[in-house]
Amino acid sequence: MAPVASSSTLDPEYLLSDPKEDEAFPTFERRASSRELISKYNDEFALKNTEKTYEQQYASLYFLRLTVLKPRVSKVAAEAWNGMSILNQEVKAVDRVLDVRQGEFCWIVGTVYIEMTLKPNILDEITKEFWTTAPISKDKFADAANDAIMLEDESGRVNLVGSTIKSELLVTGCVVAVLGSETTSGDFDVVDIRFPQLAPQLPRKMSTGHERKYVALVSGLEVSGDVHESYETSMLFEYLMGELGGSDDSKHASEIIHVIVAGNSFSNRRSPVSRDEESLDNSQRKKKKYGYDSSSYNSKPTEALDILLADLSASVSVDIMPGDQDPTNYSYPQQPINAALVPRTRRFLGSSFRSVSNPCWWDIEGLRILGTGGQPIDDIFKYIEGDDRLQMMEACLRWQHCAPTAPDTLWSYPFRDCDPFILNETPHLFFAGNQPEFKTKIIVGEDGQQVRLVAVPKFSETGKIVLVDLESLASEVVTFALNGTGR
């Protein structure tokens, strides 16, 4: 065996040798740290069964959003445009979009609505059931040439035109201020645009200790419980428990003080065996059962995940957040996965295991974290051109709204007292789970806010998890691979 040169202090092949007499192997302990959930924000995501009603319309959600965000964006716009004059005409603010006078330069604030020709429409879909047109299945529904961008407030809507508006990243539901004038055709020709920008940020508490602390972001485990379960998942859990690799690796793993499992932990794929069965005796199958059929329930994913999480919870504190495949409500905000699904892991409730909502706010060692299972970003992706996930995440922070497309295209509960997705605070770390690939950057706001954005890749497809240093916000990627499979 040819030794490989390494700059490490420890010989990389030190485990490929005879055991020495009385050699002591180190065992590591994770440092005590605070891992709080910020209940001020998370409570707004909690839907109590008894208080849930679906009688109300969604309009109040948009109304509340505009009420809260209009003063914020107006402030930014006033700073930028007040006292400015275009073509010897002083720019003034107009309170309602319908009060704009033709030819006058002014700025207005409202909620963006984009009329999209390709957006799936339930009425169209019903029509298609009667008229046989081939359904067009697309990943994206944006069509820059035909989409009409409008600005809406409680008074009405105005059509926005101009090259400025076309080049901006906008989705239905974000609140913006636009500067321009009304054209003869009644459209609003946009010259400039302003967003609420980053909300205030709490100063970070810098710890005095020099030890490193990481939070691990894992997403898209898709545990199936099948015999063909990918072995990378086992390696991941061995790593997090500090068993995999050499003592340097164990030490590094012991610096992970918290693990956030961000969505889609359960696989919803049917096992190949059951699919075969289905096709084989389709004819012999019993009459279709209406409603819930308990015999079709597959308990394997929950059992397998329970076993993995129970092992992990004994070694590190874990939060599990639901994703769009997980067994909880589908509409946003998703409620915590019922801990009864994971009976073994449930025994760590109250100590090292929590089931949290999606989205969720944390305060880990003074670092404010906002995380989602990725649905808002995935939904925005469908309705804009381009595929830069970090840009979408940044836009969310600048719009001060973590799920702008709810309730239009992202299913959401019809809140009537508050819009819980409005960001009153900018987190230090903002992550979105279940993204196609790992990406990260730091953005800096006008008032010096620094935010680490992380697109957490699906583990089941990439074999990657992300570690974020709580002190420096530096991020690391840990990959698990099987013999050059390249995952």
Added chain:
Amino acid sequence: MGNDLYSNFLATRIVHGQEAITYRLLSRELKIHTALAKRYLYVFYASSRSLYPHKVHATYLISGQKSSSTTISGDVRMSDISSPPSTPPDADVVLEDEIIQTTFELVPEEELEEAKYRFRKIGCVHVYSLEPTRLPEDFITLAECGRKVREIDLDQDPEAISKTYGVVSEPSAKRQQLGQVAFSQPKLAAKNVQPKAKVPHPKPEINQGLSLSTKQRAVSKPSNMLSPLLLDVTQNPDRSTTTEDKTSSDNIKKERLESLPDKKTTSSVMKVDATRSAVIKKSKSTTPTSRSSSQVSQELQTMFSSSEDENDDDEEEKSITAKTETPKDVIGAIHESFISDDIDLSIDKTPAKPKGNNVKSEDIEMETAPPLEEPGEEIADISPKKRRGRRKVTKPIHTKDANGFLTTKYEEVWESYSESDGETISLSKPASTRSSTPTKRSSSPAPKKDKDVAGKKENGRKKKQTGGGQSSLMSFWNK
């Protein structure tokens, strides 16, 4: 010491048993540190080449940082993280210069050298597993080892696992020792309300197998439901809200245990809350029994038991416990417990939640609430299959404002309701403690409904009296 042990073990399992053994399984089987297990695997592998040529195959784990130039398929994108393609670097965007990427890769022995070249910096190489032949591409055979490891680890103390095998430990991790109690919870609930009726029975004391703390955590739904009632029955109203301390209840239990005749136990009885049963026992031993309130106890029985398999013994027990106070007070308590949402609260509590003294004191507070004026009327409330009460309902109210616009206001209104037992148990309700229900009742904006309910109650009571404990079907049609 381990030398022979591990080589024998590995030879038996790999060469003769044709099994794959990972370092984890070896460490669990021999109760050694995983790092030592990794070494043992290597030593055995090195010696096996002469001892068992071509009979042992090794799989290695390499950890380290891959060189970005030699990225393979999916890793291609990783190299251009530093420069997002679509957006030009803005002034306010701090771009990453370097992101540490660690890779853990499993490689078969044939490709070890080749794999090493894919790494820019190798952190560690160790033998991951030994097996008779080369593993399939997906290494799925190793999953079996993982299962065996879990079987060994199962229910071991996390701290012990950490010390023995070198697993990183989390000081805050505490596994609740619920044991079988936690897992049998659904069964208990499925048994319906029967256990409640048996609460006063001395049988609970047999469960010395369970520790006191375990029993306290395992507070079962049915027992919670009954607790306010029982406390009312058994405790002096003048008592302060503090309940007996654990030691006193322990003592009483021990006493009872000794004097306990051998009676058959049921699993549901085993799970009864220790402290509560202690309270009952105490009161039983201090107060003389009389049979005057057998009717009340019968109502209790019909109320809490839907199954008919109760034996006479149990009924006896019930009447004894229920009778220690005057029937009127008992009725008052029953009424209280039914009209208040507290019952629902206790029903909906997750069983895993530890329940302590808070719950008890809450219950006692309820007990001290003023008794109702018309006990005769209220008896109707405890008809066996129906539950009545008042709940807060948010109703939209449309009004015309000064500008002539129609505005919608949401106001919370108290509304009376009645439901059958089965429904309410499955329903979840907000947890609210109400100590003085009668006052709220008087402020009710819907008196008409109240009357209706009262009328129904009257009916229900008659039915109940004639039908005895068997009135379930009749009350259904009545509804």
